[in-house]
Amino acid sequence: MSKIQRLPIHVANQIAAGEVIERPASVVKELVENALDAGATRITVEVGQGGRDLRVTDDGEGMNEEDARLAFERFATSKLRDAEELWNLATMGFRGEALASIAAIARVECVTRPRGGDRGSKITIHGGAEPIVKPAGCPEGTSIQVADLFFNTPARVKFLRAAATEQGHINDVLAGLALCHPAVDFRLLVNDREVLSTVGAGTLREVAAMLLGDDLALDMTEVEGGSPIGRVHGLVCRPDRVRGDRSQQWFFVNHRWVKHPLLARAVEESFSGHIPPGRYPTFLLFLELDPGMVDINVHPAKKEVRLGQTQRVFSLIKDAVMRAFTRDGLSVYDGAVDDVAYAPSAFPSRPAVFAPAAAMAAYAPPSLFREAAPAYEASQGLPRELNGLRVIAQLHRTYILCEHPDGLFLLDQHNSHERWLYEQLGPVDVVSQELLMPIALTLNVTERAAAEEFQARLAELGFVVEPFGPDTWAVRAIPALLPLREAEATVRELLSRGEAVGVVSRQPDDDPLRRTIACHASVRAGDVLTHEQMEQIIERLKETRHPLTCPHGRPTGIMVSMAELNRRCLRS
Ligand code: ADP
Ligand code: MG
Secondary structure: OOOOOOOOHHHHHHHHHHHHOOOHHHHHHHHHHHHHHOOOOEEEEEEEHHHOEEEEEEOOOOOOHHHHHHHOOOOOOOOOOOHHHHHHOOOOOOOOOHHHHHHHOOEEEEEEEOOOOOOEEEEEEEOOOOOEEEEEOOOOEEEEEEEOOOOOOHHHHHHOOOHHHHHHHHHHHHHHHHHHOOOOEEEEEEOOEEEEEOOOOOOHHHHHHHHHOHHHHOOOEEEEEEEOOEEEEEEEOOHHHOEOOOOOEEEEEOOEEEOOHHHHHHHHHHOOOOOOOOOEOOEEEEEEEOHHHEEOOOOOOOOOOEEOOHHHHHHHHHHHHHHHHHHOOOOOOOOOOOOOOOOOOOOOOHHHHOOOHHHHHOOOHHHHHOOOOOOOOOHHHOOHHHOOOEEEEEEOOOEEEEEEOOEEEEEEHHHHHHHHHHHHOOOOOOOEEEEEEEEEEEOOHHHHHHHHHHHHHHHHOOOEEEEEEOOEEEEEEEEOOOOHHHHHHHHHHHHHOHHHHHOOOOOOOOOHHHHHHHHHHOOOOOOOOOHHHHHHHHHHHHOOOOOOEOOOOOEOEEEEEHHHHHHHOOOO
16 A cells, blocks of 8 residues: 555645634634625624634625535635636635635535525535535525534644634724725624624725724825835824824735735834834725735735835835825925835826726725815915914913914923924034033043044034043034033933944934934923913924924824813813
């Protein structure tokens, strides 16, 4: 007997299932994607036991008896006929593995009736055994019930987390799919309770509001950009609305939800200089690239993609986000990102470039943006907060209170002043002022070494420092913007930042040295300000490129709307 044996089909299916079906959320993903591929407009997902039992019901095209039987065979798919097509797919599925895999590790019951068909069928498969097929009375569409997931693969069960965690993954998967398909009506029921429902025929902003809350979603900035390699569109949060984790970063490449660190970095870089370290933007971005540039077949569950021309994709995203901020007056961008020929109108509309038009038509993105107008009209390109301010008073020597057409605006006097100073301290060649009396500083060994090493960089920043004695250095000039009383502390802080002093920042919006100087040069909390000084701080803030945040990323001010005040005073 030969030592090599072919694996029995049910064993092969179980092995495949290990790759495709990692956890209950993977089952939900596969079944819902199938429903979408079948053209469903309503999809209901019911979940119990943290996903060990679930059912997905759709009103899609359904299957006749023969197809329903075939659907559960491995590598049986209606979506791909030859390898050539793999590069031009408009469907979510194509590997023909999902149903066979699920049926190998659970008890599955599928009832389905083709659209316009006069009879339905019911297919029952337990743990990959022979299917039992019977006629059944049922509505058009398909309903697949998966019970006792992993009942015959105990090792898998050990890797499952608490039901709540698994449920969280399921919610995320469904949220991702709902965001991609605002025109589809999704319902998620957990233990018979509805936890998510989208209206269908909704806009992206509406679906976003359901997932992220009205507060955040209604204020998000609309992104729209194109270059010869593709198109990006969607929503990003404002720079002053960032959060402490990356959990709300949604990227879709050719209508597939994917995780891709490089793409996320492109967005984060557009925020750099406005947000503090450890804070992350929220965004929902859709990238449409020529299918030939995207390899979706690198992960069995298609969660990862491999992209070609990553540098150009990176620039496309960063450029579009920065332009959106500039358009909405949230920051100023001079269009310096490499390699982007920004000509959205010159970019051919999707169907022309991305072939299978019929299948793609269901996704037509422009309909996502019917509500294109921002919530307010920013005049002169300023964020709405900075328009029409009238200084009322200083509050606790910390905040500048202002009347605003929409309510009350409080500026943080330090953060606002610091933002302007930071930008005045241009990346190089800072205006310097010679001191009548040089300041002598006694330095320790480390500070002396730093002073020697970084003398030239300090000069670029407006500080002329020279050796003066064995352990003394003299400060002969300082940046003109820096008050004399801050000179010593600033130089010491710059020297103590040792390594950092040498860093010539390549990102003009994010330079730790200029931040240090700006911080020392600006008014502090506790400083009493005159009316004129307060007005000057506001006028100067309006001149800046990134008026919403200080160079450390803290907000320059906070808006309290009349609506909010009226609500709290119960004045409706
Ligand atoms: P794939 O989606 O990769 O083709 P699956 O195993 O997920 O593989 O599904 C196999 C086939 O079963 C699909 O190609 C499709 O023809 C059919 N099918 C699966 N689910 C549905 C559904 N909900 N409605 C209609 N047809 C379906
Ligand atoms: Mg599938």
